Amino acid sequence: MTVEAAKETRGFETEAKQLLQLMIHSLYSNKEIFLRELVSNASDAADKLRFEALKKPDLYEGNTDLKIRVEFDKEAKTITISDNGIGMSREEVIENLGTIAKSGTAAFLQSLSGDEKKDAQLIGQFGVGFYSAFIVADKVEVLTRRAGKNIEDGVHWESAGEAEYSIENVEKKERGTTIILHLNKDQEEFADGWRLRSIIKKYSDHISIPVVMKKEQYGEEEKDKEPEDETINTATALWTRSRSDVSDEEYKEFYKHISHDFNEPLKWSHNRVEGKLDYTSLLYLPQKAPFDMYNRDAARGLKLYVQRTFIMDDAEQFLPLYLRFIKGVVDSNDLSLNVSREILQKDPNIDSMRTALTKRVLDMLEKMAKNDKENYQSFWKEFGEVLKEGPAEDYANKEKVAKLLRFASTLDDNEEQTHSLDEYIERMKEGQEKIYYVVAENHNTAKNSPHLEVFRKKGIEVLLLSNRVDDWLMGHLMEYDGKSFQDVGKGALDLGKLDTEEDKKEQEKVEKEFEDFISRVKEVLKDDVETVRVTHRLTESPACLVVGEHDMGAQMKRLLESAGQHVPESKPTIEINPHHPLVKKMDTEQDEDRFGDLAKVIFDQASLAEGGTLKDPASYVHRLNKLLLELSQ
Ligand code: ADP
Ligand code: MG
Numbered sequence: 001m002t003v004e005a006a007k008e009t010r011g012f013e014t015e016a017k018q019l020l021q022l023m024i025h026s027l028y029s030n031k032e033i034f035l036r037e038l039v040s041n042a043s044d045a046a047d048k049l050r051f052e053a054l055k056k057p058d059l060y061e062g063n064t065d066l067k068i069r070v071e072f073d074k075e076a077k078t079i080t081i082s083d084n085g086i087g088m089s090r091e092e093v094i095e096n097l098g099t100i101a102k103s104g105t106a107a108f109l110q111s112l113s114g115d116e117k118k119d120a121q122l123i124g125q126f127g128v129g130f131y132s133a134f135i136v137a138d139k140v141e142v143l144t145r146r147a148g149k150n151i152e153d154g155v156h157w158e159s160a161g162e163a164e165y166s167i168e169n170v171e172k173k174e175r176g177t178t179i180i181l182h183l184n185k186d187q188e189e190f191a192d193g194w195r196l197r198s199i200i201k202k203y204s205d206h207i208s209i210p211v212v213m214k215k216e217q218y219g220e221e222e223k224d225k226e227p228e229d230e231t232i233n234t235a236t237a238l239w240t241r242s243r244s245d246v247s248d249e250e251y252k253e254f255y256k257h258i259s260h261d262f263n264e265p266l267k268w269s270h271n272r273v274e275g276k277l278d279y280t281s282l283l284y285l286p287q288k289a290p291f292d293m294y295n296r297d298a299a300r301g302l303k304l305y306v307q308r309t310f311i312m313d314d315a316e317q318f319l320p321l322y323l324r325f326i327k328g329v330v331d332s333n334d335l336s337l338n339v340s341r342e343i344l345q346k347d348p349n350i351d352s353m354r355t356a357l358t359k360r361v362l363d364m365l366e367k368m369a370k371n372d373k374e375n376y377q378s379f380w381k382e383f384g385e386v387l388k389e390g391p392a393e394d395y396a397n398k399e400k401v402a403k404l405l406r407f408a409s410t411l412d413d414n415e416e417q418t419h420s421l422d423e424y425i426e427r428m429k430e431g432q433e434k435i436y437y438v439v440a441e442n443h444n445t446a447k448n449s450p451h452l453e454v455f456r457k458k459g460i461e462v463l464l465l466s467n468r469v470d471d472w473l474m475g476h477l478m479e480y481d482g483k484s485f486q487d488v489g490k491g492a493l494d495l496g497k498l499d500t501e502e503d504k505k506e507q508e509k510v511e512k513e514f515e516d517f518i519s520r521v522k523e524v525l526k527d528d529v530e531t532v533r534v535t536h537r538l539t540e541s542p543a544c545l546v547v548g549e550h551d552m553g554a555q556m557k558r559l560l561e562s563a564g565q566h567v568p569e570s571k572p573t574i575e576i577n578p579h580h581p582l583v584k585k586m587d588t589e590q591d592e593d594r595f596g597d598l599a600k601v602i603f604d605q606a607s608l609a610e611g612g613t614l615k616d617p618a619s620y621v622h623r624l625n626k627l628l629l630e631l632s633q
Contacts, residue, residue: 007168012098012159020131020161027135031187033262034136035070035196036203037129038081038179040257042068043207045085045177047310049147052086054309054337059086059147061175067210070200070232072191077183079137079191084176087146090155093167097130097142097157129260134161136190137181145172200232206254208237208308237308239282239329243270255284258303259327263287266375268328269364273356277349281357283328285364289382293325300324305331306339317344318354322389322401323361325382330357355396362400369404369420377418380406384417388469392476402480405473407463408443410452415443419463421480429460431497434486437463439471439555445611450541451488457539458498462488471556489610491549493537507536514578517587524599525574535575542580543606545572554610574603594630597623 012020027033046066053059063084071080088096133140142157154172159165183190190196193216200211210231217227238246238254255265265284272280283302292298301316301324308331318330334349344350365387369376380387390401406417409424424435436455440446446464455462465474477485499507511534521532530548538544547553551570552560560567576583582602589595604620607613614620 007166009164009166010094010098011164017163020134023131024134024161027132031135032190032199033203034132034181035079035081035199036253036256037132039068039070039200039204039207039211041129042081042083042085042177043209043257045083045087046209048086049084051310051312052147056148059175061147067212068207070196070211070213072193072196074191077188077191079181079183079196080178081181082174082176082178084174085147087149087176088144088155089146089149089153090167090169092146093142093144093155093157098165131161133179133181136183136187137161138184139182141180141182142177143170143172143180144177145175147175149175197232202249203253204257205233206238206250206257207233208235210235237305237331239270239280239331240308246270254282255327258329259284259286261286261288261327265327266379267364267368267372269360271360277353278333279353280331281328281360282330283326283357283361283364285361285368285379286325286327287378287382289325289386293386302327303329304339305329306335306337307331307333309337311335311337311339312341315341315344317341317350318357319361320354320358320390320394322386322393323358325386326361358394358397359400362397362404365404366400377406380417385467385469388467388473391473398477399480402477407437407465408446409464410447410455410462415447415464415466424461424463425481425483427461428483429458429498432460433483433496435463435480435483436460436486436488437465437474438488439465439474439553441555441558441611442466448609449489450538450544450606450609451546453539453541454493454495454537455488458495460495460498468559471553471559475556487553488537489545490547490551490553492533492546493535499536503536507534510534510578514576514587517578517583518576520592520595521574521576521599524596525603528571528603530571530573532574532576535577537575538577538580540580541577541606541609542582543574543576543602545603545606545610545612546575547572554612572607574606576602597627601627 011017046068049059049066066084069080069082071082072078073080139158139160143154144157145151145154151173152169152171154170155167156170157165157167193213197213200213204211211233212229212231214227215230217225238250251268251270252264255268256262259265264287266287267285268283270280270282281302290298299314300321301314302318303313304311304315304318315330319326330353332353335347336343339347365376365379368379384406387401387404391398394401402421405421407419407421407424408415408417409419411419411427421435428435438446438449438451440449443464443466446466452462465471474485474487479485514534518532518534525532535544548570552567557567578584582598586595586598589598601620601623604614
C-alpha cells in the first residue's frame with residue numbers, strides 16, 4: 001500500500017466547518033433540498049464527463065449511457081445517490097469537499113446577521129450544495145473514482161459533518177460518484193420511495209439525463225424478480241423544450257440548478273433563434289445581488305452548451321459587464337465542440353450573439369418596468385448601480401439603458417430612486433428645455449443644495465443624484481429623447497424660456513446696481529475663485545459655488561482623488577445673492593478688513609454647503625468667531 005492510499009483523518013478548513021454548521025441550522029425548515037443539491041452535482045459531473053470525453057473518448061470506459069441512480073434502504077436507513085459522471089481523484093475530493101475555495105468566504109461569514117431567515121438567503125447564493133447532505137444525515141460516505149483512472153484509484157471519504165473527515169483509497173469498479181447518506185434518527189421518513197420520487201419530480205425534473213429508481217414491487221409473484229428501473233424525471237435539456245411545455249416551477253428549479261442560488265429568479269426570457277445563427281438562450285434575472293458583485297474577479301457569464309453538450313461555465317463573452325448579474329444558458333448549434341475561451345473572444349459570430357442577447361435582457365427589463373413596476377423597483381434596488389455603468393460601456397444602447405434608469409427627485413421627501421426620465425419629461429414645465437439634475441456626495445447634500453433654491457421657487461423638478469457612479473454616468477448620458485441634461489451646479493444659470501422678459505430686465509438691473517460690490521469681492525477672493533457674479537438662483541442662501549460648464553464636478557473630483565489620481569486644479573465661480581440680508585449689510589460695510597472677513601466666510605460656507613472641505617479650516621473658524629464676537633458686543 002502506498003502512502004497516498006493510506007487512510008487519513010483530516011480537519012475541515014475552519015471556514016468550511018462554520019458554513020456547514022450554519023447551513024444545517026438555517027436550511028432545516030427546507031430539508032428536502034439535500035436531494036436536489038446532490039442530483040444537481042451528479043448532473044454537473046455528467047456534463048463534465050461529456051465535455052472531457054470530446055477529446056478523450058476513452059473516458060467513457062465503454063459506457064456512454066449516463067444516468068443518476070437514487071436508492072434507499074428502509075432497514076439500514078440510508079439513501080444512496082450514484083452517478084457515472086466524471087468522478088473525483090483523491091486531491092479533488094480534498095479540494096472540493098474539504099475546503100471552500102471561493103474567495104471572500106471569510107468576509108461572507110462576517111456579513112451574516114445571525115437572523116436565520118436572512119442568512120439562509122445569503123448561504124443560498126454562496127452555493128454550499130454538497131454540505132446540505134448533513135441536514136438529514138449524521139454520516140455521509142462518498143465513494144468516487146475519476147473517469148480514466150485505475151480501479152484501485154477509487155476514493156472513500158467519510159464524515160459526520162463535525163470537525164473532521166477521513167479519506168482512503170479503495171477499489172471502485174464503476175467510474176463516477178456514489179454518495180451514501182446515513183439518515184439522522186429524525187429523518188428516517190426520507191427512506192421512502194414515494195417521498196423520494198415526489199422530491200425528484202418537484203426539484204429535479206429539468207435534469208437532462210435520467211434520474212432512475214427501482215420500480216416499487218407489490219404482490220407475492222414479483223417478490224423474487226429483480227425490479228426494473230424507472231426514470232423519474234423528464235430527462236431532456238429544459239431549454240430545448242418549447243416555452244409552452246415548461247412550467248414556471250420548472251423554470252425556477254432549473255435556475256437554482258445552474259446558478260447555485262437558493263432564491264427564486266425574478267424574471268426569465270427563453271428564446272430560440274434560427275437563421276444565420278442558430279442558438280437557444282435562457283436568461284435569468286436573479287432576485288438578489290451576489291455579495292461579490294463589485295469584485296472584478298468574481299465569476300460571471302452564461303453556461304455555454306454546443307449542441308446540448310456542456311462546454312463551459314462563466315462564458316463572459318455573451319453579455320457586457322454592466323449586465324454581469326444575468327445568469328443563464330446559451331446553447332449554440334454553430335460553434336464547434338472544441339471551442340475555447342480564446343476562440344470565443346475572436347469569433348465575430350459571438351459579437352452578434354452578444355448584441356442580440358444584450359437586447360434580450362434590455363427588452364426583458366423594459367417590459368418589466370412597464371408591466372410589473374413592483375418587481376422592477378426591487379430589481380433596481382439590487383442592480384441599479386450596475387446598470388448605471390451601461391451608458392459608458394455600451395454606446396449603442398445608451399438610450400435604451402437610459403430609459404431604464406430611475407432617480408430620486410425633488411418631488412419626493414424620500415431618497416427612493418423611482419422616477420424615470422420619461423416621467424420627468426412628461427412633467428416638464430412649459431418652456432422647459434432641459435433635464436435638470438444635481439449631483440452630491442449623499443442624498444441630503446443633494447436635497448439641500450443651494451443650487452435648488454430657484455428651481456423650488458419656480459416649481460421645476462430636479463433629479464437628485466448621489467451614487468458614486470452618478471457624475472460619471474451623467475458625463476456619458478449627455479441627452480435623452482432629444483433633451484439635454486443640465487447639472488444645476490455647473491455653468492451660468494440659463495433657464496431659457498422659463499425666465500420671463502420681466503425676470504431678465506430685473507436681473508440686469510440688479511447686476512448693474514451691484515457692479516461695485518462685485519469688484520470689491522473679486523479683490524478679496526481673486527486667488528480662490530475663477531470669477532464673482534450676481535446670482536439669480538438663490539433665494540435663501542447668501543452665495544453658492546458653481547463649476548465651469550466643462551469642468552469636472554466635485555463628486556467626480558473626490559472620486560478620482562480618493563483613487564489616488566492627480567486631478568487638475570480648477571477654481572470655482574462664486575455667485576452672490578444680492579437679496580440676502582447678509583449681502584445687503586456687507587454692501588454698506590465701510591471697513592475693508594471686515595468686508596474681507598465676511599466675503600471669505602461666505603465663500604467658505606458656500607463650499608461647505610456643497611459637501612466640500614476647506615483648504616484652511618482654522619482660518620475659517622477664527623474669522624467666524626471674530627465676527628460672532630463683534631456681533632455680541
Ligand atoms: P457547487 O456545485 O456549487 O460547485 P457543491 O458543494 O455542490 O458546490 O459541490 C462542490 C464540488 O464538489 C463541486 O464543484 C464538484 O467539483 C464536486 N462534486 C460534488 N459532487 C460531485 C459529483 N457527484 N461528482 C463529481 N464531483 C462532485
Ligand atoms: Mg452543487
